[in-house]
Amino acid sequence: MKNVVIFGASSGGKIVADALLRQPERYQLKYFLDNDASRWGQQLLGITIAGGMDELATLAKAEPIDKVIVAISSIGEDDLAVISDTCRQWDIELRIIPQALDIVFEDPILNQMREVSVADLLGRHEVSLADDLVSAEIQGQTVLVTGAAGSIGSEVVRQVAKFAPARIIGLDVNENDLYLLELFVGRHFPEIVFSSVICSIQDRTELERELTGQGIDVVFHCAAHKHVPLMERSPVQAVKNNVLGTLNVAQVADELAIGRFVLISTDKAVNPTNVMGASKRVAELIVLEMNRRSDTRFMAVRFGNVLGSAGSVIPIFKELLKEGRDLTITDERMTRYFMTIPEAARLVIESGVQGQGGELFVLEMGEPVEILTLARKMIELSRAQSDIKIIGLRPGEKLYEELFYDMDSVIPTDNRKILLSTAEADQQLDLAQLRQEIEAVIADASGSRSFLGRYVASFSGAQA
The missing domain is CATH 3.40.50.720 (NAD(P)-binding Rossmann-like Domain)
Incomplete structure (x- = not known):
């Protein structure tokens, strides 16, 4: 069983959390993290929002964290770099949800998790079409x-x-x-x-x-x-x-x-x-x-x-x-x-x-x-x-x-x-001359x- 922390306690985090909670034999959702300080200490789906991204290192010191899922598709590159560095330091697996426009709603969200790429860290953000x-x-x-x-x-x-x-x-x-x-x-x-x-x-x-x-x-x-x-x-x-x-x-x-x-x-x-x-x-x-x-x-x-x-x-x-x-x-x-x-x-x-x-x-x-x-x-x-x-x-x-x-x-x-x-x-x-x-x-x-x-x-x- 993997101990999981979700970064992002809004709609994306709720979708991911719901999927994790349906598989208790595989995952134990330990905490949410979110940079909105007004939500710290509150609960979402019965799980505590423990703090901001800086809290991840504290949690990793206190107990084993196997996986972090970033549930904000439009996260800034600076925030993602901090989370990535912490996960690398504590040997934690890191995954991120797809951009909103790339989510295939017919497929389970956990199947669509991907590794953090260099594109994420270079700050290329989602583009929406007219x-x-x-x-x-x-x-x-x-x-x-x-x-x-x-x-x-x-x-x-x-x-x-x-x-x-x-x-x-x-x-x-x-x-x-x-x-x-x-x-x-x-x-x-x-x-x-x-x-x-x-x-x-x-x-x-x-x-x-x-x-x-x-x-x-x-x-x-x-x-x-x-x-x-x-x-x-x-x-x-x-x-x-x-x-x-x-x-x-x-x-x-x-x-x-x-x-x-x-x-x-x-x-x-x-x-x-x-x-x-x-x-x-x-x-x-x-x-x-x-x-x-x-x-x-x-x-x-x-x-x-x-x-x-x-x-x-x-x-x-x-x-x-x-x-x-x-x-x-x-x-x-x-x-x-x-x-x-x-x-x-x-x-x-x-x-x-x-x-x-x-x-x-x-x-x-x-x-x-x-x-x-x-x-x-x-x-x-x-x-x-x-x-x-x-x-x-x-x-x-x-x-x-x-x-x-x-x-x-x-x-x-x-x-x-x-x-x-x-x-x-x-x-x-x-x-005609060009073709010749x-x-x-x-x-x-x-x-x-x-x-x-x-x-x-x-x-x-x-x-x-």
């Missing part, structure tokens, strides 16, 4: 998500599903993860038709064949190659997937008279020093050009790094810590913008439904995070004995990322988390960098 606005554009519609098996694409699917579309089409070349997503939607949203399409965005003929006649209303184009060092080694693949793939999907959307097209972009597209960023900048230019010549509303959404996405720094650090290895960072001064996967997906969806066409939305990322600080927090959370090694910048890397080409051209929207960049749509493209140049690059991969350099002035095209 539900009426999103629902008006999504409910009863058919939504296509490219790259649906990826970190962002799959979360866009999960978030879109909450707004009752008639159908979601998930397109990807990763059949295993796409099938798992299909099973997830079937379990949690059985009223929605989910169609898996195994197709490469590089194959326009196949795209047309798969998407014609599907009655698609909205496209979220998430498919992309995003790994900076790998794209430096294989620049032609960045051109094929990020540039040609975007051109293919955008032109098919135009031909099929799809209502909206939303490109997911990256902060690495701003003054890019690497192939991946340059290829995504060309993708942005394609989308803005398509909006000039199409009845489809084309727009792009740009944001920074996503905490925990496949291939990003956090999963890599986790694997190194699991193996007992030291963490490596390229420069102790390096910073990056971060947001959580659900946060990014929600803001992408809201940007996409509020856009009138031709916008380049930029998500407000908060303050940049030092990678050195991130590494230290992860070592603390894992309780590992690992060190941190500085190994020097990799080809194509920047010390600092940017979100805008011109800060003076940025204006707010109705959502303070979504900004609009107004000075980036001037460069016009000849899309892409075909030439594919035929002779050595021209990939110079091709990108012709379209992105800040990218030299030289080997990094």
